[in-house]
Amino acid sequence: MIDALVTSIVILMAWSFLYRENIFYRIxxxxxxxxxxxxxxxxGLDVLFNRIYIPIVVKQQWLxxxxxAVALGLxxxxxxxxxxxxxxxxxxxxxxxxGLGVAMKGAVMAQIVRQLDIGSLFTKDIFTGINNLILLVxxxxxxxxxxxxxxxxGALAPVAKLGIYSMMICFGTTLGLFLMSNIGFAISxxxxxxxxxxxxxxxxxIILIIVDNLIKKE
Numbered sequence: 001m002i003d004a005l006v007t008s009i010v011i012l013m014a015w016s017f018l019y020r021e022n023i024f025y026r027i028x029x030x031x032x033x034x035x036x037x038x039x040x041x042x043x044g045l046d047v048l049f050n051r052i053y054i055p056i057v058v059k060q061q062w063l064x065x066x067x068x069a070v071a072l073g074l075x076x077x078x079x080x081x082x083x084x085x086x087x088x089x090x091x092x093x094x095x096x097x098x099g100l101g102v103a104m105k106g107a108v109m110a111q112i113v114r115q116l117d118i119g120s121l122f123t124k125d126i127f128t129g130i131n132n133l134i135l136l137v138x139x140x141x142x143x144x145x146x147x148x149x150x151x152x153x154g155a156l157a158p159v160a161k162l163g164i165y166s167m168m169i170c171f172g173t174t175l176g177l178f179l180m181s182n183i184g185f186a187i188s189x190x191x192x193x194x195x196x197x198x199x200x201x202x203x204x205x206i207i208l209i210i211v212d213n214l215i216k217k218e
Contacts, residue, residue, distance in 0.1 A: 001197060008198030011189050012205045019209060138166040 013028030072091040079088040141163035152160045
């Protein structure tokens with residue numbers, strides 16, 4: 001009962017921005033930022049306690065690989081020193097390089113290799129063959145658009161233009177899916193504010209909007 005009411009109140013606080021910026025929206029915004037910060041701090045402290053304090057201090061595992069992570073983390077704080085600030089470059093470079101390597105591996109496999117690995121165009125299922133053909137054509141034409149070493153003239157011009165159309169369709173589909181997912185999430189929250197106890201909070205919100213409009217007219 002209380003949980004549903006609090007959930008409905010927070011939802012209405014967030015949606016109140018659709019009417020205009022108000023104190024309730026700012027309170028909800030502060031609650032969100034505060035809770036996110038509190039959860040982040042709690043998770044960080046748990047990691048420090050379970051993965052650093054217990055293995056090193058309690059179990060006295062001084063040769064644990066965790067010491068490497070601790071040393072790299074402490075090296076980052078040398079950024080605040082005028083004489084040792086250059087030391088912070090090493091852990092940042094290590095993290096950046098490792099992150100870039102992992103991201104590049106995933107991006108190349110997902111966005112390039114798997115896009116070209118379409119299988120056979122001649123399959124028992126005609127729709128699968130058509131889908132593979134469309135995938136092949138859009139992949140080649142999109143790559144042809146980025147051939148900056150050649151001017152888009154002659155035979156390359158229609159191919160590059162088809163690549164533009166392919167990318168526009170892809171961008172539009174991605175945006176549509178993004179909007180649909182967000183709209184679907186908003187619609188899924190509506191039952192919380194139209195059924196008791198959230199309905200009572202909605203009635204109070206409507207009354208506040210009416211009162212605010214009457215005050216503006218005066």
